[in-house]
Amino acid sequence: MNSKIIEKQYAIALRKKAYTYSEILREIPVAKSTLSLWLREVSLAKQQKQRITLKRVEAQKRGARRQREIRVQKTKRILAEASRELGHVSARDLWMIGIALYWAEGSKEKEYDGRVVGTRAEFCNTDPKMIQVYLRWLQ
Structure with a gap:
């Protein structure tokens, strides 16, 4: 059997287990657009959608925390440099x-x-x- 067909079937099976695209992509190295085409017809139960939504929200929170850390560090660097320059x-x-x-x-x-x-x-x-x-x- 063609390896792409096997990958597609595996991707569909993972999606039916409520895996996110990112989780599937870690298992199957294909383009996200390909994955989207393969999984277009896969419908999820309410619980599965909730799991994916929860993971998305957690990822957004992690991203926001990281961006805040970066902003705080950058601000500290700028203030320290300005203080040195100003004297x-x-x-x-x-x-x-x-x-x-x-x-x-x-x-x-x-x-x-x-x-x-x-x-x-x-x-x-x-x-x-x-x-x-x-x-x-x-x-």
Whole structure:
């Protein structure tokens, strides 16, 4: 019997046991498109579909965790490199940063009906580190 026919029959048998495509591909080295053609007509029971769905959800969670780990590591690397490049922040640097933050996030005096309003120091940002820098600038 032709080896492809044997592989196809084996793939169908595995699918009927609720194997996922990935699991079948580990057993039978064929293209995923070929596998899809072979298994197009195979229907699964509700329990089998649930198993496959559960495996898919688990894989998505693993992938999301891994992506988060990669993002956290990348962020740490970037922050460490930026800290090395920046070095010490001088009083002048802090002054310039504070001015930029105030300009972007602080309140400005505005004139309404001939009177000046907004003379308080206000800062509209929820990032704790930005708030710390702004407060340090105000001192």
